[in-house]
Amino acid sequence: MEVLLQIGLLVIGFVMLIKGADWFVEGASKIADKLGIPQLVIGLTIVAMGTSAPETAVSISAALKGSADIAVGNVVGSNIMNILVILGITSIIIPLSVQKSTVKYEIPFMIIITVIFAVLGLTDNEIFRGDGLILLGLFIIYLAYLFRMAKKGQAVTEEVEEDGKQDSVLKMIVLIVIGVVLIVLGSNVSVDAAKTLATIFGMDEKLIGLTIVALGTSLPELVTSVTAGLKGKADIAIGNIVGSNIFNILLVIGVSAMITPVTYQAAFLFDSIVCVAAAVLLFVCVLNKDNKLKRWSGITMLVGYAAYLGYMIVNM
Numbered sequence: 001m002e003v004l005l006q007i008g009l010l011v012i013g014f015v016m017l018i019k020g021a022d023w024f025v026e027g028a029s030k031i032a033d034k035l036g037i038p039q040l041v042i043g044l045t046i047v048a049m050g051t052s053a054p055e056t057a058v059s060i061s062a063a064l065k066g067s068a069d070i071a072v073g074n075v076v077g078s079n080i081m082n083i084l085v086i087l088g089i090t091s092i093i094i095p096l097s098v099q100k101s102t103v104k105y106e107i108p109f110m111i112i113i114t115v116i117f118a119v120l121g122l123t124d125n126e127i128f129r130g131d132g133l134i135l136l137g138l139f140i141i142y143l144a145y146l147f148r149m150a151k152k153g154q155a156v157t158e159e160v161e162e163d164g165k166q167d168s169v170l171k172m173i174v175l176i177v178i179g180v181v182l183i184v185l186g187s188n189v190s191v192d193a194a195k196t197l198a199t200i201f202g203m204d205e206k207l208i209g210l211t212i213v214a215l216g217t218s219l220p221e222l223v224t225s226v227t228a229g230l231k232g233k234a235d236i237a238i239g240n241i242v243g244s245n246i247f248n249i250l251l252v253i254g255v256s257a258m259i260t261p262v263t264y265q266a267a268f269l270f271d272s273i274v275c276v277a278a279a280v281l282l283f284v285c286v287l288n289k290d291n292k293l294k295r296w297s298g299i300t301m302l303v304g305y306a307a308y309l310g311y312m313i314v315n316m
Helices: 002-035 039-064 068-093 100-124 129-152 169-200 205-230 234-259 266-285 295-314
Strands: none
Touching: 002 039, 002 169, 002 205, 002 234, 039 100, 039 129, 039 205, 039 234, 068 205, 068 234, 068 266, 068 295, 100 129, 100 234, 100 266, 129 234, 169 205, 205 234, 266 295
């Protein structure tokens, strides 16, 4: 009965996530059109922050409870999953065009901070408050870059659709807020159910953090990116993932480390290497004349994640 109950909660959580993401993307994209804000900036900021809310809540809660394996595993696992699984699935469903600024600046920045995160953690096997300050400092630099990009309006703003003209800014903000609430609540319900199921089947904490919790907290990114891709909002789909990965490392771990030093076990070395490799793979996949994340790239990413998951299961 317990297993059936948790499966039922998982389904409820998924429904909340899907509906929340649909409203969230609709509200965010229409606000971008109405106010003349580049879609990419919306994806890298509002959408990325909204879909990173579950990682923030789970990691800070785990840090306060002394479950560092879940805090670090959640971020590392989510970042790997965001690229290899979420962008993999999304690009198989619909190839995604990538802005030149994303290829030139945002993805390389994501690779750099992923390396910095691994070095800070593996040097002393702990992310101290000083390390947290470094990460938060880089986060401020990133926000300054986004503010500058928004002012320049590097992306060409699409024309507002007819139905968009009839929508007030207040209505769009309400859609965004309701969407975020449903995403966070749905994620929490899904994660709790998944953790309970994992415990029933005897999975250890590190594996739970890297897989079940990472998948649960990455569900908002998945449904948001797929929804954005299907609605023709590729900038939001890509920006959501790149922005979320940056937020996860700089903000989530930065804030967690400021609250309490976060243990970074040597066992995370392999996972850190995979995390960097996934970011590099994304960079390589979009280095083509069309600047597109194509279906073959998505298949490569999913195969890569399957190999990673197989390695973890074998080495449990």
